[in-house]
Amino acid sequence: xxxxxxPGRRARRASASPLFTPHGTDRASRRAARKQLAEAEAKARxxxxxxxxxxxxxxxxxxxxxxSGRSGAASARGSVLRLPAHRMTTAVAAGAxxxxxxxxxxxxxxxxxxxxxxxxxxxFDPFTxxxxxxxxxxxxxxxxxxxxxxxxxxxxxxxxxxVAFGYRVYVPCDPKGxxxxxxxxxxxxxxxxxxxxxxxxxxxxxxxxxxxxPEADWAGEIRxxxxxxxxxxxxxxxxxxxxxxxxxxxxxxxxxxxxxxxHAGRTPLLGDIxxxxxxxxxxxxxxxxxxxxxxxxxxxxAHALRRMVHGDLAGMFDAPSTVAFDPNTPMLSxxxxxxxxxxxxxxxxxxxxxxxxxxxxxxxxxxxGRRWIVYDEAWxxxxxxxxxxxxxxxxxxxxxxxxxxxxxxxRLSDLLSAGDAGxxxxxxxxxxxxxxxxRIVYRQETDQLHAAAALLGLTSVETEAISHLSxxxxxxxxxxxxxxxxxxxHPAEQHLFDTDARMH
Ligand SMILES: Nc1ncnc2c1ncn2[C@@H]1O[C@H](COP(=O)(O)OP(=O)(O)OP(=O)(O)O)[C@@H](O)[C@H]1O
Ligand SMILES: [Mg+2]
Numbered sequence: 022x023x024x025x026x027x028p029g030r031r032a033r034r035a036s037a038s039p040l041f042t043p044h045g046t047d048r049a050s051r052r053a054a055r056k057q058l059a060e061a062e063a064k065a066r067x068x069x070x071x072x073x074x075x076x077x078x079x080x081x082x083x084x085x086x087x088x089s090g091r092s093g094a095a096s097a098r099g100s101v102l103r104l105p106a107h108r109m110t111t112a113v114a115a116g117a118x119x120x121x122x123x124x125x126x127x128x129x130x131x132x133x134x135x136x137x138x139x140x141x142x143x144x145f146d147p148f149t150x151x152x153x154x155x156x157x158x159x160x161x162x163x164x165x166x167x168x169x170x171x172x173x174x175x176x177x178x179x180x181x182x183x184v185a186f187g188y189r190v191y192v193p194c195d196p197k198g199x200x201x202x203x204x205x206x207x208x209x210x211x212x213x214x215x216x217x218x219x220x221x222x223x224x225x226x227x228x229x230x231x232x233x234x235p236e237a238d239w240a241g242e243i244r245x246x247x248x249x250x251x252x253x254x255x256x257x258x259x260x261x262x263x264x265x266x267x268x269x270x271x272x273x274x275x276x277x278x279x280x281x282x283x284h285a286g287r288t289p290l291l292g293d294i295x296x297x298x299x300x301x302x303x304x305x306x307x308x309x310x311x312x313x314x315x316x317x318x319x320x321x322x323a324h325a326l327r328r329m330v331h332g333d334l335a336g337m338f339d340a341p342s343t344v345a346f347d348p349n350t351p352m353l354s355x356x357x358x359x360x361x362x363x364x365x366x367x368x369x370x371x372x373x374x375x376x377x378x379x380x381x382x383x384x385x386x387x388x389x390g391r392r393w394i395v396y397d398e399a400w401x402x403x404x405x406x407x408x409x410x411x412x413x414x415x416x417x418x419x420x421x422x423x424x425x426x427x428x429x430x431x432r433l434s435d436l437l438s439a440g441d442a443g444x445x446x447x448x449x450x451x452x453x454x455x456x457x458x459x460r461i462v463y464r465q466e467t468d469q470l471h472a473a474a475a476l477l478g479l480t481s482v483e484t485e486a487i488s489h490l491s492x493x494x495x496x497x498x499x500x501x502x503x504x505x506x507x508x509x510x511h512p513a514e515q516h517l518f519d520t521d522a523r524m525h
Contacts, residue, residue, distance in 0.1 A: 111139070126150060126499060131182040133175075134509035137494070143506045145499075146186070147425045147459060148391050156500035157458045160425035161416065164495075165433050165473070166463020171493040172429050174518045175461070175508050176395050177203050179427065180352065181517075188391045190352040193380040194373035196398050198358030199520055206517055209352025212344055214337050214372065215359025221340040222355070224250055224375040225289050228382035243382075247275055249411050250378045251294060251326070254371060256407035258325035266318035273307050273315065274298050292330045292339040298323035329375075333368040334360075338375040346383035355380065370401050374408050381415050384424060392424045400430040404438050406446030413449055416456050428457070432465065434472040460498045464490040 040058050042051050090096055109117070115124040125139065130146025147160030166172045177200070180190040184207050192200045201211040214220045225247055230239040251271050256263060263271070274297040275289075282289040297303060301316020308315045330339045347353075355376045360369045377396070384392065402408045416426055430436070436454055440446025454460075454476065465473050465487050474484040479496075483503060487496050490505075497504040510518065 124502075126154065126502075126504075131179065131186065133178070133506055134493070135507045137505040137507055139504075143497075143504060145459075145497075146183075148423070150458075150499065154500050154502070158500075159420055159456055159458050161457045162425065162427045162459040162461065163454060163457040164427060164429045164461045164463070165431065165435075165465070166461075166490075166495065167431060167466060169492070169521075170463040170490070170495075171508060172463055173199060173397055173520065174493065174510060174514075175495070176397060176427055176429060177518045178508065178510065178514060180393060180395065181207065181514065183393060184351050186391075188393060189348075189350070189389070190393045190395065191380055191384065192352075192354035192395045192397065193377035194357055194396065194398075195354050196357050196360070196369055196373065196401070197520075198356045199518075200354040200395075200397070201356050202517055204352045204354045207352045209350050209354070210344075210347070211354045211356050213356040213359065214376065215357070216333075216335075218359065219343060221336065221343045222338055222376060222379040223288060223290060223340065223342045224338055224378040224382075225291065226342055226379055226382055227288065228385040231385060231387055233387070244275070244279075246378070246382065246414075247279075247289075248272065249414060250374070251275065253374060253405075253407040253411045254329060255322050255325045257367065257371060257374070257405045258328055259321060263322075264318065266315060267322050269308070270298060270304055270315050270319035270322055273304060274319070277303075277307050288341060290339055290341070291326065295323060295326035295330045298326060329371065334372055334375075337372065342379065346380075348383070348386060348389055353380070366401060370405060370408065373402060374411065377415075378411070381419075385418075385422065387422050390423065392422075394419070394424055394426050396426065396428045399428040400432070400435040403430065403435045403450060406440055406444075406449060409446065409449040409453065413452055413456070416453065426457075428453070432469045432472070433462070433476045434469055436476065437472065458500050461495045462487050462498070463495045464488065 040054060042054055046054075111124045125136070125141065126143075126145065127149075128142075128144055129149040130144040133143045133145050135141070136143040147157075147162065150157045151160055164172050164175065180192075180203060184190065190207075190209070192204075195201070195211075198213075201213075204211040212220050212222070214222065227243050228246075230236065234242070248271065252263060252268070255267070255271070271294075274294050278289045278293040278297055282293065298319045301314070301319070304316045304319055305314060328334065357369060357372050357376065360372050381394070384394070396402070396412075402412065419426060436450040437447065440448075440450070460477055462473060462477065467488055470484050470488055473479065473487065474481075477498060479487070479498075483496055483498075486505060490496070493508040493510070495506055495508070497506050
């Protein structure tokens with residue numbers, strides 16, 4: 022009988038070898054062992070033929086299908102396999118298939134697109150989730166992704182779609198000018214700033230006092246904000262921390278200017294501060310009993326602030342504001358696209374800071390309703406710890422005011438560029454990240470995956486996923502829960518948000 026027709030033989034051939042020989046056994050011994058085995062098997066078969074029993078291994082079930090597989094419905098080919106549908110609740114599915122199937126966040130909020138794993142619609146509203154989802158401690162959102170993945174498109178969809186819910190949208194700095202058409206389409210306003218343009222914003226404008234805050238407390242609050250802004254601007258231009266005497270000089274100059282401006286019945290200006298700092302005698306006199314010569318110590322400061330007044334930003338932030346803040350407009354954006362044309366980024370970053378300071382101070386009314394503040398291209402600011410500090414102070418305030426911040430960066434390592442491990446800049450950036458309960462990660466470059474995984478605590482599956490995301494598709498980490506969401510654009514949105522137009 023030919024060997025292949027004997028089922029016992031065929032079953033054995035499927036595995037490597039039925040005989041185990043320890044490592045290091047020489048060939049002669051192995052051959053002898055094989056011979057012994059073959060003889061034992063032949064003997065067993067002969068015995069079985071006499072007694073009518075099969076050896077145990079020959080009784081094992083062996084595959085009986087041809088190599089082409091089963092035929093008919095059981096072949097699972099050509100969609101002929103029919104299994105009864107198994108139904109379960111999403112909560113059970115989430116337990117059975119963690120990460121693949123999420124329980125969902127509920128149906129409240131604006132429609133974003135499709136939850137890729139659950140094959141369901143995905144909606145999101147940070148204000149609704151606040152207090153409803155465990156660990157969702159704030160409404161802020163961080164959005165990270167490489168160029169052209171659709172980050173701005175998602176932010177604009179947030180804006181456009183949440184206006185229908187009565188939310189207002191503020192874009193304090195739009196370095197590409199891409200938000201202007203969106204603001205116009207929504208019946209909002211856009212303020213363009215740049216050399217030769219008539220728009221002016223005074224970042225030292227005082228915010229209107231909320232009725233619940235006593236007058237004296239509010240004056241202190243405004244002073245604190247102005248000092249924070251001035252300190253941040255000076256530190257950014259100087260590229261270093263301020264000396265103690267420089268802090269004092271800034272304090273004293275600000276107090277003097279505010280007093281003089283109140284006397285004259287106008288608002289203080291950056292130019293007034295720069296002017297005071299540039300007059301050593303005036304500062305020394307105002308400082309009174311402070312030891313040392315403040316005037317000399319303030320020399321660097323005076324030059325730093327001079328840039329805001331006479332440098333590339335001349336006029337823009339050193340004059341009374343030409344626009345009054347209208348709290349009822351559905352959307353307001355500040356277009357800075359005319360700035361930053363030269364290679365140096367600092368001018369644009371300083372302008373972003375002044376513009377944000379102006380807008381944020383106008384948003385202090387707790388009765389202003391729910392508002393989005395969108396920091397598109399925020400990665401530029403993240404490199405300057407001084408500006409980060411100002412931003413973080415603002416974020417802390419915004420939570421009590423019903424404001425959700427949306428910060429758009431390229432890489433998560435942008436957050437790390439604020440300083441070395443343990444430095445103040447790094448601590449600030451990590452604080453900002455901790456203040457974002459929602460993190461949306463669009464595609465990241467391969468060399469960024471490690472940093473992203475470490476910063477966000479991603480699982481290996483999630484890390485793998487973010488390196489393969491296509492345009493408009495992101496990993497959403499909402500208070501530790503994960504979703505892969507495809508953002509869907511309406512054709513009208515696609516037309517309005519198109520930033521690729523010039524590429525076609
Ligand atoms: N979900 C989407 N479906 C289809 N097209 C999209 C989607 N999201 C974005 N786009 C298109 O992709 C282009 C680039 O998008 P967008 O400007 O939002 O990218 P970005 O990530 O903000 O880029 P950058 O980093 O340069 O600012 C736009 O023209 C936009 O219309
Ligand atoms: Mg963009």
